[in-house]
Amino acid sequence: MKAVLFYGPQDIRYENTMIKPLSKGEILVKVEAALTCGTDVKTFRRGHPVLIKEVPSGFGHEFSGIVEKVSEDVSNVKVGDRVVCANSAPCGECFYCKNEEFNLCENLDLLNGAYAEYIVVPERIVKKNTLIIPDSLSFEKAAFCEPLANVVHGAERTGIKEGDTVGIIGIGPIGLMFARIAKLKGAKVIVAGRNKEKLRLAEDFSQADEIVDLTKYPNPEKIFREFSNYKKGLDVVVECVGLPEIWELAFSCVRKGGTVHFFGGCKSGSKVSFDTTKMHYGDIKLMSVFHHTPKYFRQALDLIASGDIEVEKLITETLPLEKVEYAMEQHIAGNAIKFLIKP
Numbered sequence: 001m002k003a004v005l006f007y008g009p010q011d012i013r014y015e016n017t018m019i020k021p022l023s024k025g026e027i028l029v030k031v032e033a034a035l036t037c038g039t040d041v042k043t044f045r046r047g048h049p050v051l052i053k054e055v056p057s058g059f060g061h062e063f064s065g066i067v068e069k070v071s072e073d074v075s076n077v078k079v080g081d082r083v084v085c086a087n088s089a090p091c092g093e094c095f096y097c098k099n100e101e102f103n104l105c106e107n108l109d110l111l112n113g114a115y116a117e118y119i120v121v122p123e124r125i126v127k128k129n130t131l132i133i134p135d136s137l138s139f140e141k142a143a144f145c146e147p148l149a150n151v152v153h154g155a156e157r158t159g160i161k162e163g164d165t166v167g168i169i170g171i172g173p174i175g176l177m178f179a180r181i182a183k184l185k186g187a188k189v190i191v192a193g194r195n196k197e198k199l200r201l202a203e204d205f206s207q208a209d210e211i212v213d214l215t216k217y218p219n220p221e222k223i224f225r226e227f228s229n230y231k232k233g234l235d236v237v238v239e240c241v242g243l244p245e246i247w248e249l250a251f252s253c254v255r256k257g258g259t260v261h262f263f264g265g266c267k268s269g270s271k272v273s274f275d276t277t278k279m280h281y282g283d284i285k286l287m288s289v290f291h292h293t294p295k296y297f298r299q300a301l302d303l304i305a306s307g308d309i310e311v312e313k314l315i316t317e318t319l320p321l322e323k324v325e326y327a328m329e330q331h332i333a334g335n336a337i338k339f340l341i342k343p
Contacts, residue, residue: 002343003116004324005056009047012059014322017116022071025123027130029083032139034114034341035062035315036327037147038172044328051110058113059324060341061087064133064142068118074126084142085121086129086149086297087111102293103153115324117343129294137305140340144311148300149292151177154238155185156296157289158261162186164235165228168208169220169250170264171198173314173338175240178263179206180309187236190227192220195334197316205313224253233258240264244272251275256282263289315340 003017022028040060043051051061064084067077077083090097090105097105113119121130133142151174160166164187168179171193182189183206191202192212202211210227212220228234233255239247242264251274254260266272278284292300303309316336319327320343327339 001117002321003113004059004321006043006052006059006112007056009045012044012325012328013056014324017056019118020120022069022120023123024071025073025126026071027067027074027077027121027126028069029063029065029085029119029121030068031063031114031116031119031343032065033063033143034060034343035143035147036060036324036331036336036339036341037062038174038331041328041331044325045332051112058116058119060114060116061110061112062143062146063114063119064139064145065119073123076127077130077132082133082135082139082142083130084133084145084301085111085119085125085131086292086294087125087146088291089122089124089128089294091124092128102295103289103291108291115321115341115343117321129297131298131301133301134305138312140315141304141311142301143340144304144314145297145300146292147173148177148303148309148311149297150174150289151181152299152303153292153296154178154261154263154289155181158236158238158259158287160185160187160236163229164188165190166236166238167192167224167227167234167250167253168238168240169193169246169253170239170241171195171202171206172240174263175238176201176206176314176337177309177311178238178240179208182236182238183207184308188227190224190234192217192224198337201313201337205310219249221249221252228255232256235259236261238263242266244270247272248274251279251284251286254284256284259285259287261287261289265290314338318342
């Protein structure tokens with residue numbers, strides 16, 4: 001098959017490779033739609049200690065497709081089924097799984113290889129995190145299940161409720177989806193970003209109530225405060241950039257008794273500083289949420305199928321498999337939200 005393989009930072013190659021023979025419980029999926037992701041871009045730029053365990057490695061992890069082959073002991077899907085598969089599944093046996101913290105599973109192997117004509121899906125993901133796509137739903141929309149599952153998980157854990165004032169700093173695809181989920185929960189939403197296309201989508205896709213262009217207002221703290229109930233500061237602030245200075249900015253925008261959700265992961269070893277007096281006497285909740293679980297993967301598919309989240313609006317352009325490197329370069333240049341890759 002044709003595939004894009006990762007050999008090292010800024011070294012991905014479109015080439016012929018063998019399809020791995022199926023082991024017990026595995027399925028072979030013909031990829032119909034794959035999506036680019038910020039994590040893929042970071043991996044392309046500097047590698048990844050968790051996603052890339054050996055080279056060459058499969059690349060890409062958001063996809064949907066058609067079941068081409070099944071091995072023995074596969075009972076929940078059959079050849080010809082239209083499916084969307086998560087990029088992981090919890091083991092169910094470790095300390096965290098027994099504590100129902102499935103996203104923190106100690107044996108959470110992550111699946112890569114979506115930028116290819118075919119992908120072999122491991123047994124555990126087949127059993128726990130592979131879903132049948134409704135006939136009415138396109139492959140392109142279904143491929144958004146993995147990124148949206150992360151956001152659905154994060155929004156629920158944050159406790160966003162009707163009437164809250166919610167600020168989103170950073171409006172890439174994750175920030176835009178977070179804003180849309182907050183609106184569906186009945187919150188008043190203000191977003192802040194720099195990219196013109198993302199600012200446009202903040203209105204068209206997320207339907208945010210207020211949009212702040214950070215090229216004009218680099219410190220939005222005053223604007224966020226004015227937007228909040230009684231001008232006390234935001235009930236919830238969600239950081240979706242992953243930079244220490246933006247983490248600190250998010251902290252400055254929350255009210256007493258509010259919640260700051262650091263959703264964007266910073267570079268390993270990063271440090272931040274907070275005013276401990278404000279945090280302690282202001283009774284501020286600081287939190288982060290990592291990854292997703294089978295529960296939220298299912299909820300993401302249901303939200304997309306319902307039409308409540310028009311994920312297709314986040315697609316910048318459709319590209320063939322051999323243009324994945326071009327897609328990575330366009331992301332780095334700030335010229336894309338998400339590319340749809342069609343093998």
